[in-house]
Amino acid sequence: MSDLVFTADDLALTRFAVSPMWEVVNSFRLLAAGAPHPVHQPWLDQVRPRVASAGLDTGRLAELLPPERAYLPDFLTPFPPVPAPTLAEELAAIRSTPADQVQADLDKLGTPVARPLRLPRLVEEIEAYWDLAIAPYWARVKALLDADVFHRARQVAERGAAHLFNDLHSTVSWDDNTLRLVRRQCALSREATGPGLLLVPSVFAKRVLTWSRPPAPPQLAYPARGTGALWERRPAERAEAIAAVLGRFRTRLLTELDAPASTTELARRTGTSAAGVSQHLTALRDAGIVSAHRAGRSVLYARTAVGESLLTLS
Template sequence: MVAIGLSAGAVARVRFALSCLWEVVASVRVLRDPGQHAIHLPWVNRVQPRLAEAGLVSTDSGLLWQLVPPAPGYLADFLNPPPVGLAPDLGQELAVLRATPPRTVRAHLDLYPGLRPPALSALYADPEKGLHRLAEEIEAYWRLALAGDWPRIRALLDAEVFRRARRLAEDGAAGLLNDLHERVRWEDDALLINQRHCAAPDVPDGSGLVLVPSVFVWPSVLSIAAGDLPQLAYPARGVGALWECPPTAPDALSAVLGRGRARLLAELGTPRSSTELARRTGLSPAGVSQHLTALRAAGLVVTHRQGRSLLSSRTAVAEALLTASA
């Protein structure tokens, strides 16, 4: 059990951030043990061969691979410096990583059990040179494994932040923190994280907390309590549908309505909110709203309220158009 002290003053400093590096590190852990992350198997099967060919996974010489052991092995905190906001930039995060003080790198490497493999020994001997090599590996990994899927991942993470911000506005900090994950709860001025294989000191009052929604951390959570600003990476909602093959709109219908509006009609086989449509299509929320307004005016979409959500669905006319143009 990890207990992160969060008094009222610290709760006032809780914020959300998105991170490319968190997705890199968590996705490597997925590749380490795909059976524990079955939701991501479509992604694993697609990217693992190209990563293996590039020598980035399943190799004794890969620095990134050696730094990210299978769960529940220790994960060096310097791999995930606190992200700064909601517009993640891999280059900026890697600049922070490369600037990690050598003493910090060595202190974290000292926590790894057993004999160091050659890649980690070289990093320990020359942290500055090793961090530049690590950054190059991460850039190559990102290009092969994550860059192509980043728009859909980013859309899901943006939707998660929006959802949580609304929860905070409606239910306050307690409602937000107690709804993040089954292993996380806030009570008695502390955020309790049920991780059997991890122990960390309480965070001093006033430090705050960075909440990092993640795709690849599913189904667990990862936390960093060391340093001045603790972090909690937790699974974003909707991950289960992330790798589904999206329905395709017929080309003939796209030529008439435009690709964006035709794609929305294809997605509306079941009622969906604008937020979910943005996540599934990669369109901006504003773009989805504009397209839905036009489709409603044309009698192709209807929208109704369900609780606090507005859900849109296809009309019979839209069904006939899709069928005729298929």
């Protein structure tokens, strides 16, 4: 068990952040485990072949994030100074990590690293993984993470911080100004951390994970609520109304993008030429309703947050 004692100042400095890099490390570990998953199987089935085809399953991330190790190198999840850092901002922080901190994390990892670790090359690999595995799904993932933060903030406003902590996860509890974490692989204490606490929801986290590097506040990444329904096909409640504006075929394409798909796949599903599908997708992309992501020789199209909100009532 780890005990993190709080003063009034620590509580005042507690906040949330949504971190792209926490999703990178947690999702990569899920992929590397190679096991089926009751929630994320649709994502695993779509992403695993792309990652393997790009050779990312045997790259530097695979060395740094072995699924059998409980420890995650801290420099891969730099402290977010803002509530919603971009991937580019977090990668810049990784790229500027001092060499002695990187080596200390590698020593703590305990896994032999066969090749010298060059941070610019690692950042390129992370970007490639992001484009294949996270970016096409980011609108949906981030909407769930934002919803979790909103829910937790309301908990604090309506019932106080103690209720928030006690509801966070079964391995986390609050008592006597102390946050207690059970079954922790790495000890977490106030003496070894900075003030406050950063709470980071993650759709790919299987358990609570912690990060500590003074003088920054400790990070606590936890499984986001609602993840169980993340990959369920969502009913398009407003499809008829949207069709009156966008046209039936473009609305059909939008509904087909419940999961990211290529032009060829969408042409096959809709019985239309790839050229015709491409023309309509370009119009939707220019309007900010879909996004395009390079995946090897193909381009995957995905609904943006705007596209998601158009089709659903939530």
